Ligand code: ADP
């Protein structure tokens with residue numbers, strides 16, 4: 001049985017000599033990091049708890065992948081380049097098979113996105129994974145002469161303007177279907193919905209490609225309705241969502257039917273697509289920017305002025321508001337901590 005330090009060395013220490021900005025990696029009291037000139041740091045931390053955010057019996061490599069993916073997704077949502085990660089791991093026991101799988105899933109995704117694991121912690125207790133990620137983005141994001149250029153960075157939630165399009169990357173909803181499949185006993189990790197749940201793909205390159213074009217954005221982790229409402233509140237605007245424009249992946253339709261697929265997009269969680277607003281004249285450039293990534297971009301609505309007292313998300317079908325839509329589409333509540341979800 002390896003001791004704590006051997007375990008860290010065996011599973012988590014990597015050669016970081018090529019990693020940008022890493023002056024000192026794991027092994028000392030702190031890591032030492034240097035941000036590039038003219039860059040600002042984007043920092044985020046997320047905890048994944050077994051039985052709350054992921055099924056404890058999920059494949060260890062998926063747990064490692066997923067725990068990092070949800071963090072990388074936050075960097076993607078700011079249009080930041082991933083740089084450095086810290087991993088605080090709480091383990092019920094030292095199970096080397098499990099650790100091997102976990103580390104493989106973690107490192108494979110980390111390498112793909114060029115994020116260096118520069119430190120962390122290992123403790124004993126119920127399985128839980130806390131990851132802090134650091135990304136870099138330019139300090140001045142727009143024309144330096146623009147008065148707002150430093151104070152209003154790209155891809156914040158509060159930058160949407162009236163008339164902006166609401167767009168979403170990829171095929172949301174699949175992860176929700178995947179969670180349901182897992183809960184009903186499916187263990188075929190090649191099932192596309194289950195794969196979307198267990199191994200979500202953080203949209204890091206998309207965030208980088210779109211940060212100049214989008215006015216606001218976030219990563220969707222709790223369904224389009226709830227997450228678009230965050231943009232609405234931050235930007236003090238409402239949004240009209242067209243039901244008929246929601247992208248419904250064939251695999252999602254096959255798993256849940258059309259109605260279920262819509263619900264999964266609107267209120268399902270765990271997808272980590274990017275939900276953005278942008279001026280209509282940027283749409284073509286945005287679609288072209290995502291083409292090399294093989295990633296689609298769907299226009300699903302438009303930002304509009306607030307009528308009444310509060311910003312809200314209005315569901316429309318062919319332009320007609322759906323009566324009591326907020327209820328009728330809420331057949332299952334947004335993710336909460338009582339079920340396995342995030
Ligand atoms: P301290 O006693 O200062 O908290 P630790 O004994 O927890 O230090 O860790 C020793 C070194 O190993 C530190 O540099 C720490 O960042 C690193 N480390 C610990 N756990 C991990 C991990 N899971 N992944 C990467 N580095 C780790």
Ligand code: MG
Pocket residue numbers: 120121122
């Ligand atoms: Mg420690």
